[in-house]
Amino acid sequence: MGRQRPPRLPPRKMTGSLPTVILAGCGYGAIDALRALKGQARVIAINPYPYIVNSGMSTRLLSGRFSLDLVRIPLLEHIHTNGAEYVQGRVTQIQPEVQTLTVQTELGRRRLAYDYLLVNVGRELRTIAGIHHAFTIRPAEQLLAAQTWIRDCWRRAAQGDPTPGLLTFVVAGGGCTGTELMGELYDLCQEMSATTGIPLTQARWVLINRNRYLATGIAVEKEGQNNRFSRCIETGIRRLGVEIWAECQVKAFGPEQVWLEDGRELLAQTRLWAGGLQVPQWLSECGLPVGPEGSLIVDECLRVKGSERILAMGDCADFAWGSQTRRLPKIGVYAVRQGPIAAQNLLRLIRGQPLIPYRPQATAFVCVTVGNRIAVAKKGWFIWRGYWATVLKNLFDWLYMRNLKPVRWREFFY
Template identity: 25%
Template sequence: MRSEIVIVGGGAGGLELACKLGRKLGASKVMLVDSRLYHIWKPSLHEVAAGTLDIHQEGLSYQMLAHDNGFTFVYGALVGLDQAQKRLTVGPITTLAQEEVLPERRIGYAKLVLAVGSTSNYFGVPGAAEHTISLNATEDAERFRLRLLRLLSAADQDKSEGREGAVDIVIIGGGATGVELAAELREASRVYASYGFEHLDALRDVRITLLEGAPRILAPLPERVAGAALSLLQERHISVVTGCKVTSIEPGRVLDADGHAYPADLCVWAAGIRAPELLSTLGLPTGRGGQLEVDGWLRVKGAEHIYALGDCAACIDRNGQAVPPRAQAAHQQADFLRRTFLLAAKGKPPPAKAYAYTDYGSLVSVGSTTTVGSLMGALRGFSWFVEGFFARLMYQSLHLMHHRAVLGTLRTSLLAIARFLIRRTTPLVKLH
């Protein structure tokens, strides 16, 4: 098996690159490899975890996208790389009973793009890996949702029998993921209470605590955005503790450096990311956080014909700026590589100028109806604070823009209408 361009990782950047190249070059020259069969936009995983978004309705089939956009899809995880032979190894696919569905495969390439995303960085905190859930993938979000349902059911049963019943949720990390999850869980808890858990008081019995090590939440964003988000969380009876250094996590509780213990029936780790451990086994240069070291043209240093983009790439752009691990960076890098590869297909050299990251601002969802954020202006260093309905529309448009890149304008429009109608005919939370 061989392809001119092989892309490993079907996240936002990798999938958009595969779709855009596939439409131009065709399935014989573009291949996408992923360990899952369905794509979901990672920023929406907090909604899956809260139960307000059904992954079975939201997920997009890679096989369908490959057929419609003209690339080849290979199902399996990257397990090895032979740079000398320009060949990668994709692991087998087995059932839960360890029956082999697809064998191990080897794929030759002319150009390889690694877009494998990121995983959680636990910073050596004892018990973090064992006793927390991180929202890195759909299965993590589903695991959280199912455990939340069991806890709510048990608490409701206790209350109905006259015993004390409550659910303590601790979220470690006050970045965008932690803030969005906390707000979504508060809204979802109210909905769950009205869908059968009638003995629970959402505000009193579902206790949500957000722990952040920095002096304020949303530390990378402007202070006004962080302040607005904090006020909205507090209005929703979410306890926010800043300057909190978590030292260990045990079954049922989180401990900090000041000796405080926070009860935790359910604990989420959202305090940092790093590149997957696999990258350190491929013989490629990695830096802090396990990211692949790339040059300004997104080429992995010292590795001919291998590129990297998104969270797994440590990139310094042509302005000397460290590119942050954000979705908009992955989108921009995918477009840069698209231009690079299409020029190469015509026998032309790569772009004369290296990649430069453009920060268009950030938006943070604080529930299903409220969003806050900052938009970057044309002048360097200028930002425009936005909140409310206008900010919410812009936040929703980001998801639609991603769908438009992989589905096209017409299908994205029809899908948006269909989802609007489905939400009017199904429960507001997933109850099974």
């Protein structure tokens, strides 16, 4: 990608009123925009919920290490503090030619006009046949429901319930989230084994992964380093006694079964779906340029290519840079760093100033918990495993969350 700055946008002529900036979705970085634009624009924030869930922490809801309140960021509080307006709903379409967008709310559809737009809708859960028979990673309340169900399965087993597959636990999806879920699931089962007196050997855990390696697609370094990281994660998961079914794909869920594409059937009373996320399909229908997976293509300043007044960031943005046009993986660490850049560029658009480029960090800290308070961490070529990797992961979570709401550091360390 070239390093030329985009042409300066002439200041928008106002007639006594502030320009309207719409935050279409409030993923990572939205609060940066709210703070930067306070008093500089009429800001409308659109989000399905009046809070944001820190997805990097949510897997630990399953084991009970974190509470729902701890992983939530109070979006509405930040909206009010910074003088913005809130619309509860989901964006379903953008009409860039007339500078409007459509929002689906509980009361029906609304069309809102904007002068400048930040698209930050993230990704949504990929669906599958029979998904209602499984617990899903979103919304976060599903993981709390799964925790209650799993505890009940162990209690039923202790009472002699003969239901087939009662202590068989399946996680479908071997990415970072699915792998962490399996680790947290094991910790919960370990607790329930001690509570009920049922040996852990009577339980069965199956992690189904459509790829060859676990937790793929999480870094931009050399493939050999990424594979070494994945193998280290796999070693940690296997030490728990987990069966890893690699290069397998789930076809559908039943009331008590998991059906695979190759025709096999697995009987399990507990099924968790972490089989991937995808950008909303409507993004590809807006007439804006999109990449292979449907994310909006942005330039080095996070402005959607071909549009002077629309920025995009996070999982719904397709950002490439460098001579080899490397594309950023869809993980939160990059979205967090994009937030301040997108916020400043919205302000610069309003003022008619040159935009500033976003430069991804050369290496990203990536950490995946694998049960027993153990994690596998990676920073560049350096990979390590152990309890202190978990401590470092929790430290970064604490440092991030404390800037967004009051938190007690003791809640992050276990």
